[in-house]
Amino acid sequence: MRADRLISLVLLLRRHGRLTAAALARELEVCTRTVLRDIEALSAAGVPVYAERGRHGGFALLPGFRTDLTGMNHDEALALLVAGSGRAEQVFGLGPALASAMRKVADALPEGHRDTASDAARRLLVDPETDLLSRRPSGEELTGATMAEVRRAVLAGRRLRIHYAATGQAPRWRTVDPIGLVIVRERGYLLATRSGADRTYRLSRVLAAEELPEPAQRPERVDLDRIWRDRCARFLSGDHVTALVRVDPARREELVGTALAVRAEEPDADGRLRLEATYQDARHAEWALWQLTTDAEALAPQWLRASLRDRAAAMASCYGRPS
Structure with missing residues (x-):
């Protein structure tokens, strides 16, 4: 790890010309004392790094020094x-x-x-932290040590022991055979098998992880994209809620973003869109459509229309009373 950090230090100096020890420490995510030790190690190895003192001083490389890496246009x-x-x-x-x-x-x-x-x-920005409506992403956090254990087991092909908090259950340890890692809409998943059965785990619910020494029981070659499609298809064929919804085209992406899947879509006579959207359960469907207010209307099933109507009536009654 230190050798890689020394290379990064050299590349930082080549790119920026001159940097203080504090600036190098921030870039390399170490303390300034470590930076000073690394500078001494580079000098001892013959890398022409020197210090400039004063208000605008710092560390720099002698002009013309570079690492020769070619072949990339x-x-x-x-x-x-x-x-x-x-x-x-x-x-x-x-x-x-x-x-x-x-x-x-x-x-x-x-x-x-x-x-x-x-x-x-x-000048090219991919996936910014907020969109035009100032909504921040719903990305999930996982501690570095836990993620490192999961990633090592996946890449090394070893069994993995995870302390997992499934929805509505107390956290418990499970031993799995990891297959791969997938990120979808900023949510990370571990694809694995457990006692030979397919399992999919949300990374945000992995509280701790331990790579085990024994090899994972998994195919030598893997088509992760195909495995993910197959698991999604099985998941969507389960006991979920499918709703027929009319939505304003301007709110279409929000509807699609909250649904598990959209199975059909066609334009309606008044310029709105009709979508057949699948949700996790009744609570998920009601919550997702409530966010869209009158820009979306559930046409079916009838119980969903009734549930949204009752919620709206209760809200109107609450705000119809004097404060």
Whole structure:
């Protein structure tokens, strides 16, 4: 890990020219004392790093020093830089590794392309933290140590012991054979088998994890996309609620975002859309459609219409009384 940090330190100095120990510590997520020790190690290894004292001082490399990495053109580097602006690394605990990789990508560019690629990447934004309605993402947090254990077991092909809090149940330990990790709408999932049966676990509900020494019982090769599609199909075929909904086209994406799936869609005569949306259960369906107020109308099933009507009547009665 220290060798990788030393490389990152060199690349930071190459990219920025001069940085203080405090700035390097922030970038590398270590203390300034560690940075100073790393600077001494680089100097001892022959890397021409020197200190400039004074108000605008810091550490820098002698002009002309660089690591020779070639073979990547402008568009290839740009694609990697832009792809790295998403947030999957937060769910899988790969943030520091991604930052290190991006520094190496930038340094791999020819001298004339480095600045233009970095500027171009800043002009392309993928998956920002808020949308036009100022809604923050519903991303899920997982401790770095727990995510590291899960990720190691998945990649090494070893069994995994997880302390898992299933909905409506007390947390308990389970031993699983991990298959892969998936992120969907900023929610992370662990695909696994347990005693030979398919299991899907929400990463946000994994309270602790332990990689075990024995190998996982799983196929040598895996088509994760196909496995995910199959599990989604089985999940949607269960005992869920399907509603026929008329919705204002301007609110369509919100409806789709809260539904488990949309199985059919067609335009209505008045310009609205008719969608057949699937929800987890009755409570989920009522909650999701209530958020859309009068911009969405449940046409069926009848019990859902009645439930929303009763909720609206209770709300009107509450606000019809003097405060």
